[in-house]
Amino acid sequence: xxxxxxxxxxxxxxxxxxxxxxxxxxxxxxxxxxxxxxxxxxxxxxxxxxxxxxxxxxxxxxxxxxxxxxxxxxxxxxxxxxxxxxxxxxxxxxxxxxxxxxxxxxxxxxxxxxxxxxxxxxxxxxxxxxxxxxxxxxxxxxxxxxxxxxxxxxxxxxxxxxxxxxxxxxxxxxxxxxxxxxxxxxxxxxxxxxxxxxxxxxxxxxxxxxxxxxxxxxxxxxxxxxxxxxxxxxxxxxxxxxxxxxxxxxxxx
Numbered sequence: 001x002x003x004x005x006x007x008x009x010x011x012x013x014x015x016x017x018x019x020x021x022x023x024x025x026x027x028x029x030x031x032x033x034x035x036x037x038x039x040x041x042x043x044x045x046x047x048x049x050x051x052x053x054x055x056x057x058x059x060x061x062x063x064x065x066x067x068x069x070x071x072x073x074x075x076x077x078x079x080x081x082x083x084x085x086x087x088x089x090x091x092x093x094x095x096x097x098x099x100x101x102x103x104x105x106x107x108x109x110x111x112x113x114x115x116x117x118x119x120x121x122x123x124x125x126x127x128x129x130x131x132x133x134x135x136x137x138x139x140x141x142x143x144x145x146x147x148x149x150x151x152x153x154x155x156x157x158x159x160x161x162x163x164x165x166x167x168x169x170x171x172x173x174x175x176x177x178x179x180x181x182x183x184x185x186x187x188x189x190x191x192x193x194x195x196x197x198x199x200x201x202x203x204x205x206x207x208x209x210x211x212x213x214x215x216x217x218x219x220x221x222x223x224x225x226x227x228x229x230x231x232x233x234x235x236x237x238x239x240x241x242x243x244x245x246x247x248x249x250x251x252x253x
Contacts, residue, residue, distance in 0.1 A: 012050070012200055018080060023071065026079045028054075028196075034219040035128075041218065048076045049229045050198035052238045055079065057162070057197045064161060066154060068193035069181060084181025084194050087143050088123040089132070091151050093159045094175040098203055099216075100131075101175075110210070116159050118152055123179075150191040151180045158193070166204065169235035171213060174203035199229050 004016040007024060011033045016025040028047030033040050051073065058070035071080040094117040097107040101117075120137060121129040137143050143151065155178050166173045179195035195201075199214040206213060212220075213228040233239050 012047075013196070018083065022083050024081050024083045025074065026081050026196075028077050028079075032215070032218050032225070034215065039219070043218065043225050043229075045226055046200075046229060049226075049233050049239065050196060050200055051077050051079060053198045053229075053233055053236065054196040056236055056238050057165075058193075060165065061158065061161065061193065064157075066158060066161075066193055067190060069183075081194075082183060082192065084183050084192055086123075086179060086181045086194060087147065087151070087191075089137055089142050089151070089180070090121040090123055090129060091155045091178045091180065092119040092121065092175060093117070093155050093178070094119065095159070095163065096172065096174040096203075096205075098174050116156060118155060121177075147180075147182075147191050151178075154178075154180070154191070154193060158197075162197075162202075167207070170207045171232065171235065172205040172207055174205055176202035199232055204232060 004025065007015040007017060009015075012029055012031060014027040014029065016027065018024045028051040030042050030044055030046045031040065032043045032046065055070065055073045058068050061068055062070065069082040069084050071082060073079050094101055095113060097105075097111040097113060098109050101107065101119075102109045102111075120132050120134065122132045122136070122142070123129060134148060137148055138145065158178065159173070159176075162176070163173045176197065178193060178197070178201075181192050181194040183190040183192050202214055203216060204213040205211065211228075212222065213232050215225070217223065217225045217228055230239070
C-alpha cells in the first residue's frame with residue numbers, strides 16, 4: 001500500500017489509487033470518532049472487523065440486485081471498490097426511535113416506529129452533518145430528482161433486507177446511515193451504494209437483552225466495543241474463531 005498514492009482520508013477509512021483506472025483501494029482504520037470528531041479514540045482491530053462485515057453485507061446486497069461500489073476484499077483491512085463521485089447527502093433509515101431522533105422529538109428511546117422513517121443529512125463535518133429536507137437537496141443541486149428517488153428507494157430496500165438478515169441472528173436493526181455515489185459510464189450516470197455498512201454506521205441491539213452492539217458503546221462510554229463488534233461478526237459467520245486481541249496485529253502494510 002505504501003507504493004500507492006492516497007486519494008482521501010476520512011474519519012474511519014483511507015482511499016488509495018486502485019490498480020486499474022476507475023478503481024480505488026479502501027483501507028479500514030481503527031480510529032473511532034463520535035459527534036463529528038468531538039470525541040476520538042482507537043479501537044484495535046475495528047478496521048479488520050468492519051472490513052469483513054461490510055464485505056459480507058455488500059456481497060449479499062449485490063446478490064439481490066442492489067448496485068454498489070464493492071468489487072472484492074483484498075486483505076484483512078482493504079477492499080477494492082469502484083471509484084464514484086460521492087453525493088454529499090447521508091440517507092438515514094430508522095425503524096426504532098433512538099439517538100438524535102429521540103432527543104429532537106422527545107420520543108422515548110426504544111419506541112418502535114409505525115413505518116421506516118427516512119431522513120437526510122448534508123455531509124459536512126464543519127456543520128455537524130445538519131438534518132435537511134428533500135427540497136434542500138433539490139434546491140442546492142446536491143442530487144437531482146431521479147437520484148433522490150433512487151437513493152430513497154434503494155435505502156428502503158436495504159432496510160428490508162438488513163432487518164431480516166439481522167433478525168435471523170437475534171439482532172434488531174434500529175437505524176443506519178448510507179452513502180451513495182455517481183458512477184459515470186459513457187453518457188449514463190448510475191446511482192450506487194458506497195462507503196461501508198458496519199456497526200460504525202448502524203444501531204444494532206440484541207433482541208433478547210437490548211444490549212447495544214454498535215458504536216453507541218463508544219459514544220456513551222459503555223466499554224466493550226470490540227467484543228460487541230466481534231459478536232456481530234461471529235453471528236454473521238465472519239471471523240468465527242478470531243480473538244479480538246489478535247485483530248490489532250493486522251495493520252497497514
